[in-house]
Amino acid sequence: MTDPNSRIARDLLARVDRNIVPEVKRNDEIVRNFAEALQRQFNTCNTLLEGAEALVPGKTLLQGATLMHGGSAYEGLCVTKKIDFDILIVLNKPYIFTNFEVVRDSSNFFCLKWKRGNGLSDGAGYLHAAELQSKLFDELIACINRIGSVTGIRKVDYKKGLAAINLYITTDRGTNISVDLAPQIAARKWGECPDLTSLYSLPGTLQDHVRNLECNGSPIYFFSSAVPGRHANQHRLCNISFSMLEKEFLRSNTDVRDMVRLVKLVGEACEWKKYGLKSFLIKRVAVKYCSDLQTKTLWDGFRALLAHIWKELETNTIDGFFVKDQPVYQQKPHKVAEFRAALAEALGWSAEDVRRKLERELSLY
Known part of the structure; x- marks a missing residue:
């Protein structure tokens, strides 16, 4: 259920x-x-x-x-x-x-x-x-x-x-x-x-x-x-x-894809693009940690994906995963700190909190 x-x-x-x-x-x-x-x-x-x-x-x-x-x-x-x-x-x-x-x-x-x-x-x-x-x-x-x-x-x-x-x-x-x-x-x-x-x-x-x-x-x-x-x-x-590998992976793993969609949706409402967040970064982290995400419900997977992004940013970057020693996210340290704080705040929200946030900030409804 x-x-x-x-x-x-x-x-x-x-x-x-x-x-x-x-x-x-x-x-x-x-x-x-x-x-x-x-x-x-x-x-x-x-x-x-x-x-x-x-x-x-x-x-x-x-x-x-x-x-x-x-x-x-x-x-x-x-x-x-x-x-x-x-x-x-x-x-x-x-x-x-x-x-x-x-x-x-x-x-x-x-x-x-x-x-x-x-x-x-x-x-x-x-x-x-x-x-x-x-x-x-x-x-x-x-x-x-x-x-x-x-x-x-x-x-x-x-x-x-x-x-x-x-x-x-x-x-x-x-x-x-x-x-x-x-x-x-x-x-x-x-x-x-x-x-x-x-x-x-x-x-x-x-x-x-x-x-x-x-x-x-x-x-x-x-x-x-x-x-x-x-x-x-x-x-x-x-x-x-x-990009095409990630595309095909997410198309064949629809549960993980929906976790990525939900992070993107919340990111739009919270304007996380001001911290340099791009769609491919969310996808890259989702692919890297998919073994963990695939075992979870949509909501728990969404929260786990947020937590994985938060953890990745401890080093002020996001691991390229496909290539060794390839940082794919570069921002000034204070921006990263602000982004991690925003992610931590979102991790404390309930699904009902997210619903209210989206209805208030996005014209999707």
Whole structure:
């Protein structure tokens, strides 16, 4: 029998499903229409050659690239109507993982050293990641500008971001949708990157999923030129992402997913984003401690997840889990202390307290 606190928590998530999810699904259809139109542009055989002022015939960096959809909408994690959609652009040859050796840099980011293939190089045998991203961004903008009318879309604006082209779609209904277009180099084997957590240390369901992906030759994790801050060898540094793994894990573990949703929902009401909390941090902690969470009710799991985040922050960061010695959360110590105090306060709330907080602070009801 479901405990009273979990019944209240389920009711809160059911309200999100009734009031938020339908709008997200409408926006998802718009984004898919745009993605299909963008994909068709990748093989039009125009490229921006060095020194040229316009696109000229030739093989594009985007030729043969494929799209993968990510973000909260595809993980069943949306808790507000205003969410970002992520489109991963998986590059084709020669920018494929088997052409590179991965090297861990002293910055704790990664470099891709050419083993074979003919592509952009920094002269020392490493992929010139910054130049690749710059050229890919230019090609993406050219593709966007070539797209004609798309069903449901009134206007598309864009700008270059650190990791992606940030799109701003205005629908025919006047709704605004944000979409990140992120070029990626996909790795399709687990053990071919230094300092990865052992496959056997991952949750069992995630191990099985990784093995299935390896058998199918599907992407498992990704590298992109999206490194914050200033570092030596900045031009060759790559960041690593496990977003699609987390997506599939949460989709197949709906109880843990709902615990993440509830933390996100409370985080929205409490404005924990001012402490630097992002959705992927909650997901990362949930995956790390899933063996504990999977044994609990929704309400107890929600509280356990809050407690795990609180505990992780004892070291002023959150462990990257998938990669050794990879902090994924960086804030000034006083911000972390304030965040831990806010988490401790939330741990003292009953489910009825949470209900009143959400009804007061969020327009979901």
